[in-house]
Amino acid sequence: MELNDLPKLHSDFSVDCVVFGFDKGELRILLIERAEEPFKDFLALPGNLVYDNENIDQAANRVLSELTGLNDVYMEQLYTFGDVNRHPQGRVITVAYFSLIKVKKHTLNPLSAYAKKAQWFSVADLQPLAFDHQQILEKAYKRLQNKIRYQPIGFELLPEKFTLSQLQQLYEVILEKPIDKRNFRKKILSFGLLIELDEKQKNVSHRAAKLYKFNKTRYNNLKKMGFSFEL
Amino acid sequence: MELNDLPKLHSDFSVDCVVFGFDKGELRILLIERAEEPFKDFLALPGNLVYDNENIDQAANRVLSELTGLNDVYMEQLYTFGDVNRHPQGRVITVAYFSLIKVKKHTLNPLSAYAKKAQWFSVADLQPLAFDHQQILEKAYKRLQNKIRYQPIGFELLPEKFTLSQLQQLYEVILEKPIDKRNFRKKILSFGLLIELDEKQKNVSHRAAKLYKFNKTRYNNLKKMGFSFEL
DNA sequence: TTAGGATATTGTATAAATTACACTAAAGAT
DNA sequence: ATCTTTAGTGTAATTTATACAATATCCTAA
Numbered sequence: 001m002e003l004n005d006l007p008k009l010h011s012d013f014s015v016d017c018v019v020f021g022f023d024k025g026e027l028r029i030l031l032i033e034r035a036e037e038p039f040k041d042f043l044a045l046p047g048n049l050v051y052d053n054e055n056i057d058q059a060a061n062r063v064l065s066e067l068t069g070l071n072d073v074y075m076e077q078l079y080t081f082g083d084v085n086r087h088p089q090g091r092v093i094t095v096a097y098f099s100l101i102k103v104k105k106h107t108l109n110p111l112s113a114y115a116k117k118a119q120w121f122s123v124a125d126l127q128p129l130a131f132d133h134q135q136i137l138e139k140a141y142k143r144l145q146n147k148i149r150y151q152p153i154g155f156e157l158l159p160e161k162f163t164l165s166q167l168q169q170l171y172e173v174i175l176e177k178p179i180d181k182r183n184f185r186k187k188i189l190s191f192g193l194l195i196e197l198d199e200k201q202k203n204v205s206h207r208a209a210k211l212y213k214f215n216k217t218r219y220n221n222l223k224k225m226g227f228s229f230e231l
Numbered sequence: 232m233e234l235n236d237l238p239k240l241h242s243d244f245s246v247d248c249v250v251f252g253f254d255k256g257e258l259r260i261l262l263i264e265r266a267e268e269p270f271k272d273f274l275a276l277p278g279n280l281v282y283d284n285e286n287i288d289q290a291a292n293r294v295l296s297e298l299t300g301l302n303d304v305y306m307e308q309l310y311t312f313g314d315v316n317r318h319p320q321g322r323v324i325t326v327a328y329f330s331l332i333k334v335k336k337h338t339l340n341p342l343s344a345y346a347k348k349a350q351w352f353s354v355a356d357l358q359p360l361a362f363d364h365q366q367i368l369e370k371a372y373k374r375l376q377n378k379i380r381y382q383p384i385g386f387e388l389l390p391e392k393f394t395l396s397q398l399q400q401l402y403e404v405i406l407e408k409p410i411d412k413r414n415f416r417k418k419i420l421s422f423g424l425l426i427e428l429d430e431k432q433k434n435v436s437h438r439a440a441k442l443y444k445f446n447k448t449r450y451n452n453l454k455k456m457g458f459s460f461e462l
Numbered sequence: 463t464t465a466g467g468a469t470a471t472t473g474t475a476t477a478a479a480t481t482a483c484a485c486t487a488a489a490g491a492t
Numbered sequence: 493a494t495c496t497t498t499a500g501t502g503t504a505a506t507t508t509a510t511a512c513a514a515t516a517t518c519c520t521a522a
Contacts, residue, residue, distance in 0.1 A: 013244065013324060052322050056313035080311045080326050082287040091283050093244060093324075095311050165499075182501070183481070206497040207488035396470075413472070414510065437468040438517035 012087075014094040015060040016047030016133065018078060018140035019070070021103035021120055022157040027173050028103065028120040029137065031129070032067055035116045038088045039130030045137070046118065047094060060097040068118035069109030074156075075099040079139050086132045096136045098143060100156035148174050150230050152193055155214035163201060163209035164188065171231070191229050193219050243318075245325040246291040247278030247364065249309065249371035250301070252334035252351055253388040258404050259334065259351040260368065262360070263298055266347045269319050270361030276368070277349065278325060291328040299349035300340030305387075306330040310370050317363045327367045329374060331387035379405050381461050383424055386445035394432060394440035395419065402462070422460050424450050 019030040031043040046067040050059040057075070065071050075097040082093035108118045123141065128134065147153055154170050155162075168184050188194065194212045201208040250261040262274040277298040281290040288306070296302050306328040313324035339349045354372065359365065378384055385401050386393075399415050419425065425443045432439040 050313070050324075053315060055315055056311065056324070077310060079308060080287065082281075082326070084284060084286055093281075093287070095313070163499085180482075181499090182483085185500085186502095187480090201499095204498080205490045207490085207499050209499055394470085411511075412470090413512085416471085417473095418509090435469080436519045438470050438519085440470055 012090065012092040013050045014047055014092055015050055015056060015063055015097060016045040016094050016136060017060055017064045017075065017097045017099060018045060018137060019064070019068075019073070019099045019101060020123075020140070020144060020157065021101055022170055022173070023103045023120065025169060025173065027123045029123050029126075030068060030070075030108075030118055031121050032110070032118045033116040034130055042130040043121065043127060043133075044130035045096075045133045050095075056095055057097075060095070064097075064099075066111050069111065070101070070106050073099050073101055073106075078143060079136070081132055081136060083132070094136075096140065098140050100144075100153055102157065102159055104159055145174055145176075148231070150228055152191065152214070152219060152229050161197060161199065161211040161213055163211060165209055167212075187231060193222075193229070243321065243323040244281045245278055245323055246281055246287060246294055246328060247276040247325050247367060248291055248295045248306065248328045248330060249276060249368060250295070250299070250304070250330045250332060251354075251371070251375060251388065252332055253401055253404070254334045254351065256400060256404065258354045260354050260357075261299060261301075261339075261349055262352050263341070263349045264347040265361055273361040274352065274358060275361035276327075276364045281326075287326050288328075291326070295328075295330075297342050300342065301332070301337050304330050304332055304337075309374060310367070312363055312367060314363070325367075327371065329371050331375075331384055333388065333390055335390055376405055376407075379462070381459055383422065383445070383450060383460050392428060392430065392442040392444055394442060396440055398443075418462060424453075424460070 017030075021028045021030065030046065032046050034040055034042050034044050046064050048063045048067070050056060054062065056077070060075050061071075061073065064073060064075070076099075078096040078098040080093065080095045082091075084091060086092065086094075103120060108120075110118050123137075126134075126137075129137065144153075148171065154167055154174075157170060158166060164185055165181075167188065168179055168181065171184070172179050193215050195215050197211045197213060199211045201211065248261075252259045252261065261277065263277050265271055265273050265275050277295050279294045279298070281287060285293065287308070291306050292302075292304065295304060295306070307330075309327040309329040311324065311326045313322075315322060317323065317325075334351060339351075341349050354368075357365075357368075360368065375384075379402065385398055385405075388401060389397060395416055396412075398419065399410055399412065402415070403410055424446050426446050428442045428444060430442045432442065
């Protein structure tokens, strides 16, 4: 059989965005409530079809912007899901993207009536999602757990200024295990990627902790030189 | 602007397979010489369009089988390439797959006249490839270098029975750096994933080395229990 | 038969990294 | 003033990583 004798088939092609945030001690994910069938009223990852004249990465940014109001968000490709029956209305292949953002730094403001609203939900307890979005989320969560062990991506999820305890709590939540405080601090500080600020926490009813910020310049330099940062 | 007002656009959708092998001390990749335009006579990754009634993983296996004669090859998804201009004849989004096989265990035997022939080429010195396949290969090679550091995938590329020196040479070729022999053996054997056979190399003009085989059962058990195998 | 060439095999001492573990300090609340 | 809560800090023991070289075995060729 010769391949070219077969009919040329077409699929719809979409992107879905898994956007993680961290707030009030919990890992969160950005979801929209669907306003239309299929899966009307279900929670879903922000996603939509890719135009023929845009690259996939661009499409991911455009779709996220339209559905949530988030702009200029760094996203990396996660995985492509293309099971024949993943969409009830026909073949739709979707490329999932993965992103980490500072919740407080962005406001949610969807342009599209397609989504009722975009909101943060705790990853820990979620109702069932539309389509195969549960599966996509699981893949993204595993990627996050894996990635945080060798790249200092935790800083993406925290405010510009943060305490070491906040950073540790983030790691504990993502990795789902307790971490020794002294060893964690020793290790994290040994990377030399934190700048200690002349500033302390405010409005806490206990000893205020020092604030730190992430040294992005130094990180980029070290990364270029092939350093890695295993926790 | 409402998304649903826009015309529904269609793209072609393909898979491409990056199949690595190891032979005569070199890392090799399976390529076909294209028999048709575009990129007639160029070397290319085995790849073709996905049918609407098959999952992407299935498509990768079918396409590889048709173009090279290789069947039942384990493949994992690598990355999706979808730049608007990656294909000169229109928008084609492609999912790249990644595979490691034992060269000697398979014979190449393409069914399709689409490819002149499928052959192994040394990764070290390659002429330019068709489309963006150079870029795909680079991504795959990086994935291989990364993966071999924490998963014992080297065994996939060697014959059933192999010597520790062969294994070390494979690691050195892939990682592009020399490795200390004693430390390498210590480390590899400490995983407990090798079975020492009562057998030695034959037909070598020097001291014959012991042969080992990979303990796949034990590997699967340990993997299930969450062990990792960092080199 | 023997000497030489090639690769296989093995251990140890040192340095570095990881782990386990508990008390004092600071700040606000009562 | 004292209580509560979280911040901040060091060391000893263990494990892991690294650097390094001599002997063993087998084949080849003189």
